[in-house]
Amino acid sequence: MIKEAAMAKHARIVKRIEHKMDVAQAKKLRAEKLLSKIEASMIPAGPDYDQETITDEERVMFRRVGLRMKAYLPLGIRGVFDGVIENMHLHWKHRELVKLISKQKTLAFVEDTARLLEFESGGILVAIERVPKGYALIYYRGKNYRRPISIRPRNLLTKAKALKRSVAMQRHEALSQHISDLEGAIEQMKNQIDASHDGKNDNMVRQNEEYIDSEDEDEDDEAESDWEDEDEDDDSEDDEAEA
Numbered sequence: 001m002i003k004e005a006a007m008a009k010h011a012r013i014v015k016r017i018e019h020k021m022d023v024a025q026a027k028k029l030r031a032e033k034l035l036s037k038i039e040a041s042m043i044p045a046g047p048d049y050d051q052e053t054i055t056d057e058e059r060v061m062f063r064r065v066g067l068r069m070k071a072y073l074p075l076g077i078r079g080v081f082d083g084v085i086e087n088m089h090l091h092w093k094h095r096e097l098v099k100l101i102s103k104q105k106t107l108a109f110v111e112d113t114a115r116l117l118e119f120e121s122g123g124i125l126v127a128i129e130r131v132p133k134g135y136a137l138i139y140y141r142g143k144n145y146r147r148p149i150s151i152r153p154r155n156l157l158t159k160a161k162a163l164k165r166s167v168a169m170q171r172h173e174a175l176s177q178h179i180s181d182l183e184g185a186i187e188q189m190k191n192q193i194d195a196s197h198d199g200k201n202d203n204m205v206r207q208n209e210e211y212i213d214s215e216d217e218d219e220d221d222e223a224e225s226d227w228e229d230e231d232e233d234d235d236s237e238d239d240e241a242e243a
Contacts, residue, residue: 010189010192013189014186014189014190017182017185017186017189018186020182021179021182021183021186024175024178024179024182025179027171027175028172028175028176028179031168031171031172031175032172034164034168035165035168035169035172038157038161038164038165038168039165041157041161042155042156042157043155044116044119044120044155044156045119045120045153045155046119047119048119048122051122051124052124052142052143052144053124054124054126054140058140059126059127062097062126062127062138062140063126063127063129063138065097066097066099066126066127066136066138067099067129067131067136067138069097069099071091071099072099072100072101072136073087073088073091073098073099073100073101074100074101074103075100075101075102075103075104075113075137076103077103077163077166078159078162078163078165078166079113079162079165079166080113080116080117080120080156080162081156081157081158081159081161081162082152082153082154082156082157082158082159083152083158083159084100084117085117085120085121085151085152085153085156086151086152088100088117088121088123088139089121089147089148089151090151092123092141092145092147093147096140096141097126097138097139097140097141098123098138098139098141099136099137099138099139100117100136100137100139101131101133101134101135101136101137102134102135102136102137103133103134104134104135107128107135110128110135110137111128113137114128114137117137117139118139120153120156121139122142122148123139123140123141123142124139124140124141124142125137125138125139126138126139126140
């Protein structure tokens with residue numbers, strides 16, 4: 001009877017974890033749909049093969065001058081959107097160089113952002129340097145620079161949509177990690193069902209129950225934040241429609 005009760009307890013825990021994984025997968029699918037919907041309105045520019053080049057001496061000089069510049073443009077969680085390109089052209093109106101500070105921690109993401117900024121702005125990427133505030137991206141406007149008629153590109157996301165995209169990407173990444181943890185917990189519990197139910201296994205069951213309870217509280221908080229985010233998104237879309 002004790003063995004049957006322990007097996008039934010394990011089965012209930014596995015069923016609860018599987019239910020939580022189904023909920024997480026549904027949320028992940030919704031985040032993917034939102035990401036695809038937002039990114040559909042973004043058409044990034046391709047490389048310009050007729051772009052002006054600079055010599056190694058000029059690159060070293062521009063890098064030295066750019067790192068000494070106090071004025072810079074911050075790149076936050078929104079990433080690259082139309083307002084960033086507009087500010088770059090406004091800086092180039094008074095000086096030849098512009099410096100941007102990216103808060104991204106991975107160098108590969110910083111390089112992708114740097115190339116996108118180079119294609120969209122038409123400037124020349126001078127250097128990517130590690131600084132205390134993050135990564136510094138230095139751009140030279142070019143000797144034959146001509147300010148475009150529209151300095152705010154229409155093919156990029158707006159500031160509001162860029163924030164939505166960033167939140168959706170963070171949510172998708174967190175849900176993917178959460179699903180991976182749940183799959184590991186299910187595999188562990190199924191292995192325990194086939195094993196003998198001694199005191200050690202009972203302790204592991206209690207640990208899994210505490211993990212599930214904590215995840216239930218986090219899920220309730222996330223659900224409330226999801227409803228708040230959706231309400232804010234609807235309000236912002238109404239405001240944009242009225243504008």
